[in-house]
Amino acid sequence: MENWTALIRDIPDFPKKGILFKDITPLLLNPDCFAEIIREMHNALAGLNVSAIAAAESRGFIFGAPLAHSLKLPFIPVRKPGKLPAATHSVTYDLEYGQDTVCIHTDALKPGQRVALIDDLLATGGTAAAMEKLVSMASASVVTHLFLIELSFLEGRKKLAAPVKSFISY
């Protein structure tokens, strides 16, 4: 995974002053590296009896959709309000300034399904914790979170009930 980190670009002061943004787009330009990430995520779910993959818009889709395709599992998009056209469950959570909301179709998961939640980055854990709530509102369970990158100094995993696996930690 040394070559993965070489392809993650630090962008200072984005999206605002004082934040060092981890830009994964150079990594997406390298097909061998992208394939290796999807393979490692695939392997990380072996033996966990996962029956669905869910990911939050937008960057979560970039890893979640190929992973669902690779594992031949249903893919469930978690979206911002106003994007999913049918009935939804929604969870609102606090940000540093303001609030955010994530939604899932009420018929996306069947009761008892075992879900893996995929995202590119674990920061403060607000989105991932809200996604855990969405899954439980659908009477399904979160088997694990997979994150390409974890900003461990933000201690986001403390907010999460399900196990967390990350591949790169800062």
Place this chain on the structure above:
Amino acid sequence: MENWTALIRDIPDFPKKGILFKDITPLLLNPDCFAEIIREMHNALAGLNVSAIAAAESRGFIFGAPLAHSLKLPFIPVRKPGKLPAATHSVTYDLEYGQDTVCIHTDALKPGQRVALIDDLLATGGTAAAMEKLVSMASASVVTHLFLIELSFLEGRKKLAAPVKSFISY
């Protein structure tokens, strides 16, 4: 592809009154169908010497990322303003009411690259035409557009310079 259309759900009056929204999320819950779509998109690019896949957030990522993974090609996310952290090209285009803007990193494409643009839906063609401009700003060329669904009565393909392939037409 008959089973594809059976998995596309009509939602009346979404996102606003008078619009019949084509909801693809049931299709994403069917792994066989999702795999068939990615395979057909893969096959549609055979012999075209495509060297990069680009797709617009968010639903474009759901098809573009697995397709890039399947073809072992670079994946380039096209995003709304304020999302891509490094230097970008951007194109603003008119909507029915107001305007929208799409962006691409200036270093995402190399001059001369042959790009396939992927999206779930061709409607009026505004986003796709703007994406053609982004690619030409990077001195690369659009080999083809692939859309899962085309709303042919909106005549979006008339706005596009590159060839258009769609799999389902309404």
